[in-house]
Amino acid sequence: MAHRFTIGVEEEFQIIDPATCELRSHVSQLISQASPDIAEQVRPELHQSIVETGTRICDSVSDLRIEMHRTRGELVAAAERAGLQVAAAGTHPFSSWIDQVISPGERYQHIVEEMGQLARSLLIFGMHVHVAMPDRQTTIDLMNGVRYFLPHLLALSTSSPFWMGRNTGLKSFRTTVFRRFPRTGVPEQFESWSAYENFVNLLVKLHCIDNGKKIWWDVRPHPMFGTLEFRMFDVCTKVEEAVAIAALAQAIIVKLHRLYTLNQGWRLYRRALIEENKWRAARYGIDGKLIDFGKEAEVDMRQLIPELMQLVDDVVDDLGSRSAVEYVHTILKEGTSADRQLRVYRETGDSKAVVRHLVAETRAGVTEPRPSSAHAVN
Numbered sequence: 001m002a003h004r005f006t007i008g009v010e011e012e013f014q015i016i017d018p019a020t021c022e023l024r025s026h027v028s029q030l031i032s033q034a035s036p037d038i039a040e041q042v043r044p045e046l047h048q049s050i051v052e053t054g055t056r057i058c059d060s061v062s063d064l065r066i067e068m069h070r071t072r073g074e075l076v077a078a079a080e081r082a083g084l085q086v087a088a089a090g091t092h093p094f095s096s097w098i099d100q101v102i103s104p105g106e107r108y109q110h111i112v113e114e115m116g117q118l119a120r121s122l123l124i125f126g127m128h129v130h131v132a133m134p135d136r137q138t139t140i141d142l143m144n145g146v147r148y149f150l151p152h153l154l155a156l157s158t159s160s161p162f163w164m165g166r167n168t169g170l171k172s173f174r175t176t177v178f179r180r181f182p183r184t185g186v187p188e189q190f191e192s193w194s195a196y197e198n199f200v201n202l203l204v205k206l207h208c209i210d211n212g213k214k215i216w217w218d219v220r221p222h223p224m225f226g227t228l229e230f231r232m233f234d235v236c237t238k239v240e241e242a243v244a245i246a247a248l249a250q251a252i253i254v255k256l257h258r259l260y261t262l263n264q265g266w267r268l269y270r271r272a273l274i275e276e277n278k279w280r281a282a283r284y285g286i287d288g289k290l291i292d293f294g295k296e297a298e299v300d301m302r303q304l305i306p307e308l309m310q311l312v313d314d315v316v317d318d319l320g321s322r323s324a325v326e327y328v329h330t331i332l333k334e335g336t337s338a339d340r341q342l343r344v345y346r347e348t349g350d351s352k353a354v355v356r357h358l359v360a361e362t363r364a365g366v367t368e369p370r371p372s373s374a375h376a377v378n
Contacts, residue, residue: 005131005132005254006058006059007064008055008057008129009064009068009130010130011088011127012045013053013088015030016085016086018084021352023092025049026048026084031044038070041055044103046122047123048102049123060321061243062324064246065243066367069365070367072239072362073366086362087362088237088337089358090158090159090172091125091177092355093351094164096164100123102119102120115181122177124160124174124177124178126174126231126235130228130229133221133228138260140195143187143190144189144190145260147218147268151277151280151290152301152308153245153248154233155171155301155305156328157233158172161341162345162354167345170282171285171336172282172338174234175278185218185275189271211223217231218232228253232278234337234338236337237337237340238337240365244325244327247316247319247325250319251316251319251325252308258315281301285339288300305332312325344357
């Protein structure tokens with residue numbers, strides 16, 4: 001494996017008031033409490049009740065695991081110093097987008113002007129996984145192939161069954177909220193990098209977008225990082241879930257690349273068919289069935305995920321990610337965050353109990369931060 005498929009993850013967290021369990025538009029207070037160890041990796045988002053972290057570029061999944069534990073641990077500590085808490089879930093169980101304050105700044109103001117109420121209602125929390133690409137044409141070829149697996153990966157990450165105090169009946173309501181935005185969903189197939197570039201340039205020329213970052217597909221070539229970026233995940237509540245899903249996404253890419261170098265492709269399916277599976281994944285999570293387009297049959301997700309893990313089995317040892325990917329079995333056994341949230345709600349009938357559960361799971365197992373003064377870089 002000549003090219004190193006380095007990996008990085010961005011996560012969006014809810015800023016929670018410990019007393020009321022509601023969202024709080026206090027991102028500046030939280031960031032002001034961040035230690036020097038994480039200051040450059042914590043950012044505001046469109047809403048002031050969202051805080052985003054980004055890992056450093058990681059050479060391996062084991063490095064990523066350490067990094068994600070560290071960034072989450074530092075974020076939890078910063079929130080607590082500010083008298084706040086953080087929770088990782090694709091939507092807040094009951095807070096309303098109407099009550100949230102938009103972050104200051106020209107970029108956010110422009111988004112609100114362009115998208116209107118769509119932007120204000122985009123109170124959702126995702127995880128983005130970046131995998132480094134060897135070259136531009138390979139980026140497009142791998143994007144074409146990996147589209148098939150987006151519903152499988154989404155199902156494992158589902159963490160947004162509630163919206164504004166209601167049980168939506170979906171495991172990932174975040175998916176449907178984001179679908180309202182233009183240039184979202186499963187991308188079309190592109191035959192070459194130049195075809196993709198021509199598409200982006202046409203949209204820029206016609207004033208649809210001002211740059212490629214305004215294309216928000218479920219997987220896209222990142223305009224600046226030289227990565228393939230997975231964008232359809234709900235943020236995972238448990239850090240080990242996040243590591244496992246990121247590791248699986250990387251393993252799928254490396255497996256497809258291995259087939260690609262052997263001149264063996266993955267069968268490409270129409271966008272509309274993959275969208276059918278994506279809807280099923282958002283609706284039912286790991287309890288649903290996806291369509292096997294080759295067999296033209298419905299197959300239980302709990303059968304498909306182990307088959308997917310078998311597909312990547314010959315690359316995970318090379319990547320050093322076997323133990324991380326194996327955690328997917330735990331997700332299948334214990335349920336996704338959406339399943340666990342629904343369980344808590346059934347047992348308590350209390351949305352605040354769901355938030356307290358999310359805060360506790362987000363905090364569990366993360367690395368306690370080191371004393372920042374001893375480790376600050378001069």
